Amino acid sequence: MQERQQISDVDHDRSLSPDGIRLMQSSDGLGWEGFVVRTYEEPAAMELWRVPDTTALTLILVVRGVLHMEQRRLDGPWTNYVVRTGDLFLRPPGRAPYELRWTASEPTRTVHIHIDRSLVLRTAASLYRGDPSQIEVIEQVGLQDALLTQLGLHLGAALEHATPADGIYAQSALQLLVTHLIRYHAATRNDTSDPTGGLTRQQLQRVVEFAQAHLDQAITLEALAQQTGYSPYHFARLFRQSVGMSPYQFVLRQRLERAQQLLHETEHPLLEIARDCGFANQSHMTRIFRQQLGTTPRAYRRLRENIAGM
Incomplete structure (x- = not known):
């Protein structure tokens, strides 16, 4: 409970900041154990905002808007991003404070999900042998993942007319979300x-x-x-140590991310997208989408279109 209180304090300070960030809805007081869900309206421009550290795993979903964003560690170089509706941010617990600034054509809407580290550890322990504290969700900006987007939208929508019975639904959705994060967006500390x-x-x-x-x-x-000068055997070992996955898994993820981008940004036929991304055929692409994202390419495209029309 102490960790949950820290989550509330950090985000409560943010909702009252003079920067125009407005808290819309919150799960505080609903009795949802182990996590907090809040929705915000963000200003169209932010000159500089220092994001504090937190003990929680944080997932942020952009539900409206396109942001031209810059991010940096304190006193470090700026990194540029373009973040669109449906994109996600992942921030593991224990990360150092950092700074953000952005511009957008209109105020944006976001869903913030703050998850107690204890829940993450319990889930990791149920999925992997060994020390669960060595499993770490990878920090990401602008992530595209259809299942995480769907779950984030559902949890945000659950705040609109929340009742005590909704806690069971929210807890089930949250457990699926954490399981997916650990399976597909995490690595061991030794690997990273x-x-x-x-x-x-x-x-x-x-x-x-x-x-x-x-x-x-x-x-x-x-x-x-x-590309590295190593033999295939040594390259495979060193690559896994560096990025936490095998070269095969990495290439497959690159193909998947390219397909997601083309589904979102073009109207190309699925067969053409499968070919351009290196899948054996459309069925192969569909199978990988189901395995990795829990949905089909066609359903993913419809979801992105629905989000864009919100």
């Missing part, structure tokens, strides 16, 4: 933070650029390894 055992940043960049430039083709382990 070992400074001596992985590839260099330059090597990783070459691998990423090569993969993204050849997604419409078959990408072999040998071709990826050539």
